[in-house]
Amino acid sequence: MAKDTYLKRVLGEEKYAAVRAAKILLVGAGGIGCELLKDLLLSGFGEIHIVDLDTITLSNLNRQFLFRQKDIDKLKSLTVVKAVESFNYFNAKLVPHHGNVMDLALFPTEWWNQFDFIFNALDNAEARRHVNRLALFLHKPLMESGTTGFDGQIQPIFPYATECYECQQKETPKAYPVCTIRSTPSQPVHCIVWAKEFLFTQLFTSTSENEVAAADLRKETEDPKEIERILLEANELSSLKRQVEHDEFPAKLVQKIFHDDVQKALQLESLWKTRRKPEPLNFDTEYKLKLAELAKDPSCVKLPNNDTEVWSVLETLYVLTKSTEKLQERLKTGEKEIFFDKDDEDTLNFVAAAANLRSYIFHIEPKSKFDIKQIAGNIIPAIATTNAIISGLSNLASLVFWNKGFTPSDAKATFISIKENKRATSALVEAPNPKCASCGIVSKGLVSLPENAFDLSLKEFLDLVRQKYNYSDDVSVIVGKNKLVYDVDFDDNLDRSLRDLGICKNEVLLVQDDADEYENLELLVCGGEHEDVRLPDIQLRAKTSEPAGNSESDPVSAPITSGGENETILIDDENDEDGQPPTKRRKVESDLVEVL
Numbered sequence: 001m002a003k004d005t006y007l008k009r010v011l012g013e014e015k016y017a018a019v020r021a022a023k024i025l026l027v028g029a030g031g032i033g034c035e036l037l038k039d040l041l042l043s044g045f046g047e048i049h050i051v052d053l054d055t056i057t058l059s060n061l062n063r064q065f066l067f068r069q070k071d072i073d074k075l076k077s078l079t080v081v082k083a084v085e086s087f088n089y090f091n092a093k094l095v096p097h098h099g100n101v102m103d104l105a106l107f108p109t110e111w112w113n114q115f116d117f118i119f120n121a122l123d124n125a126e127a128r129r130h131v132n133r134l135a136l137f138l139h140k141p142l143m144e145s146g147t148t149g150f151d152g153q154i155q156p157i158f159p160y161a162t163e164c165y166e167c168q169q170k171e172t173p174k175a176y177p178v179c180t181i182r183s184t185p186s187q188p189v190h191c192i193v194w195a196k197e198f199l200f201t202q203l204f205t206s207t208s209e210n211e212v213a214a215a216d217l218r219k220e221t222e223d224p225k226e227i228e229r230i231l232l233e234a235n236e237l238s239s240l241k242r243q244v245e246h247d248e249f250p251a252k253l254v255q256k257i258f259h260d261d262v263q264k265a266l267q268l269e270s271l272w273k274t275r276r277k278p279e280p281l282n283f284d285t286e287y288k289l290k291l292a293e294l295a296k297d298p299s300c301v302k303l304p305n306n307d308t309e310v311w312s313v314l315e316t317l318y319v320l321t322k323s324t325e326k327l328q329e330r331l332k333t334g335e336k337e338i339f340f341d342k343d344d345e346d347t348l349n350f351v352a353a354a355a356n357l358r359s360y361i362f363h364i365e366p367k368s369k370f371d372i373k374q375i376a377g378n379i380i381p382a383i384a385t386t387n388a389i390i391s392g393l394s395n396l397a398s399l400v401f402w403n404k405g406f407t408p409s410d411a412k413a414t415f416i417s418i419k420e421n422k423r424a425t426s427a428l429v430e431a432p433n434p435k436c437a438s439c440g441i442v443s444k445g446l447v448s449l450p451e452n453a454f455d456l457s458l459k460e461f462l463d464l465v466r467q468k469y470n471y472s473d474d475v476s477v478i479v480g481k482n483k484l485v486y487d488v489d490f491d492d493n494l495d496r497s498l499r500d501l502g503i504c505k506n507e508v509l510l511v512q513d514d515a516d517e518y519e520n521l522e523l524l525v526c527g528g529e530h531e532d533v534r535l536p537d538i539q540l541r542a543k544t545s546e547p548a549g550n551s552e553s554d555p556v557s558a559p560i561t562s563g564g565e566n567e568t569i570l571i572d573d574e575n576d577e578d579g580q581p582p583t584k585r586r587k588v589e590s591d592l593v594e595v596l
Contacts, residue, residue: 002091007044011399016044018402020090023047023114026132027101028121029076030054032145035391036121041084043395047093049115051107053100054343058307059370063384102130104506109134109526115396118142121391123172124378132157132165136444137524139400145394150418152390156429157569160439161408167433167440184271187358188367192375195354196340199257200347204239204327214474245332250283250324253282254317258357259460270404278362283317291317304349307370312421313355313360320353351376352360363559389416442520445536447509448528454499455532458486461498461533465511465521468535474515479503488514516543 008016022045026037029052040048056064056071056079066083067076077096090093097541099106103124112118112134120142122128128144135142135157142157144165157164180186181194235572240256243249260283266277280285294300294314302320311319326346327338340347349368356366357377366374393414400410434440436567458477476487485493485501492503503509503525511521518540528534 002149004156007090011044014404015399015402016160016565019044019399020046022116022402024117024119025049025051025112025115026119026121027051027127028123029064029080029389030060030123031063032147032394033392034064034080035078035388036119036394037080037084038087038532039391039395040119041088041090041092041094043399044090045092046090047095050077051097051098051099052078052080053341057343058375061121063387065384074454077154095359101127103315108453109137109506109524112140113138113446113526115140117401118399119135120144121393128165132436133444133488135159136164136439137446137522141398143394143398144220145390147382147386148169152386153413153415154390154397155409156408158408158411158429160432160443162411162429163432164436164439166438167436178454178473183268184275185263185358185362185364186275188355188364188371189354189375191358191362192351192367194358194371195351196376198498200340200351203253205336206241206332207477218457226573241481245328248320249328251283251595253324254320254357256353256579258361259283262361271496274573276363279491280359281313282363285436291321294318296517297396302346302370307373308368310366310368311356316356316360316366317355319349320357323347323349323353338390340376342373345491348373348376368418386416399596413566414472431561442510442522443538444522445538446526447523447536448526449498449505450528450533451532453533455497456499456533457497459494462486462494464535466534469518469521469538469540471511471513471518472515474513476512478510478512480507511542519543 004016011019021259024040024045024047026033026040029037029050033050033052037048037249039049052075053326054076056070056076057073058072061067061069061072061206066080071079075096077098081094083095093353101107101253118131118135118140120128120131122131132144132263133144134140136159139159141159142165144155144157146153157161157163181190185191185194213471215385240252243252246252260280262278262280266280289313295318297305300315300318303315304322323346327350330338330346338347340351342348352367352369352372355372360366361368393416397412397414400406403410409428412426412427412580413429414424415422416424430439438444462475462477466473466475474488477485479485479502483491483502505525505527507525508524511523513520521538521540523535
């Protein structure tokens with residue numbers, strides 16, 4: 001009997017042929033991804049591409065059943081493909097890809113366009129939003145899935161016919177007061193957030209998002225000396241950052257952060273009236289020589305990999321020093337900035353060691369590296385059975401897409417839990433949220449531009465857009481997040497080329513109908529081998545009578561719109577230093593849009 005006999009009986013000859021011909025993408029090879037790849041393979045899909053950024057760690061093995069201890073430190077995407085070879089009964093073509101799914105250089109828009117269906121098996125919201133928006137631009141079906149302990153859900157997404165991932169507000173991570181994090185931590189999580197969001201970010205990235213203003217601090221404390229100390233500490237850290245590639249940097253870091261800064265904090269008597277005072281780390285006099293002796297012990301190289309035991313102060317200093325040296329080396333060899341990743345051992349070791357040293361200083365219980373990884377990575381312990389159930393449901397729910405005469409209204413979202421009478425519930429998918437900034441108030445699509453088309457003038461391009469979508473003359477065009485290049489009152493750029501205006505591949509163009517007849521249109525620029533401009537075939541929806549996002553309780557904000565009573569034009573009074581005319585800036589509903 002042929003191996004596909006029963007599968008043909010279950011699916012039917014026609015659906016079986018469609019599934020065998022399908023090319024699908026699985027994003028993520030973790031807890032859900034391992035289970036889902038097995039299910040997709042046994043369902044007969046003809047070609048499966050797998051994308052994952054991570055390497056295999058010991059903590060993965062309890063639920064990611066395709067990996068073994070011998071696979072630790074190997075790439076997940078490559079290993080998972082080899083692991084399923086023994087039961088690839090239908091000879092599916094398996095293609096692994098190692099890399100960050102949000103890296104447009106590795107995974108450009110044109111690459112995504114080859115797939116018939118996308119499955120998300122991700123563990124973070126940022127990557128999920130990225131895949132969701134690409135699915136909207138490409139009009140590709142997407143199966144979203146996730147688990148939290150015993151709870152799990154699947155959400156089939158069919159762009160503009162059903163809710164997208166961003167139609168409903170997602171729970172935001174808990175925020176902690178700056179003064180608590182910077183001055184008076186009392187829990188392990190305070191030290192971990194400080195090490196990850198403040199210390200590591202300020203030292204190894206170029207971001208300034210975590211810098212705070214005095215006005216923000218005054219909302220938390222009335223003590224001017226505390227505000228002054230926090231701001232001074234941030235400035236001093238910026239100075240220390242400039243020495244990050246020097247050999248003596250690790251020792252200077254320990255001395256400043258865990259001794260000098262703590263001594264300064266002790267001078268603020270008001271902070272310690274009802275709290276136990278921290279104890280500065282006497283590195284030079286108490287630990288420097290001991291650390292040098294420990295470093296000579298060959299067995300200490302295993303310390304950073306000791307995930308489950310809590311390090312002593314001396315061991316913690318060793319891990320911090322060694323992880324700092326590795327991060328320094330990465331900067332010296334070309335990495336311009338390094339971002340924290342729970343699966344990046346160098347960054348995790350730095351954050352774990354820094355957090356524990358701070359805990360020791362403030363008399364807080366230190367944590368094992370394993371525990372810190374869970375907290376710093378916002379990880380909720382996963383249950384293998386829940387992953388298996390959700391993966392099976394994702395696979396089964398996707399198969400209806402290949403039914404003859406399928407419509408999105410046939411799809412169902414499913415939820416599981418351990419609550420009585422709610423073990424498994426399903427419901428028909430909802431229509432898009434009309435106020436969703438990603439799919440409810442705007443349509444998305446790809447505009448394919450061959451190389452010569454970037455020399456078109458903005459006017460020529462706008463004529464094509466108006467002709468294609470029946471827009472009136474009253475439109476505006478914004479490039480990227482906030483660069484206004486055209487509206488009815490600002491036509492200076494009509495004769496400039498798209499290239500000259502900074503429009504390039506992977507850039508987003510927002511076309512707004514200021515006449516309020518049709519919804520807005522977002523175009524993602526991609527390349528093309530043809531000779532003409534190819535705009536997406538999209539039927540624009542009429543604008544609703546109630547503007548999206550105007551309600552104060554609306555969790556989803558609308559894109560920037562122009563025209564209205566709150567609009568003001570800001571124009572500099574003088575030319576800039578090179579004698580060029582001033583930059584115009586349009587202020588719309590408290591957001592600044594640069595006018596190019």
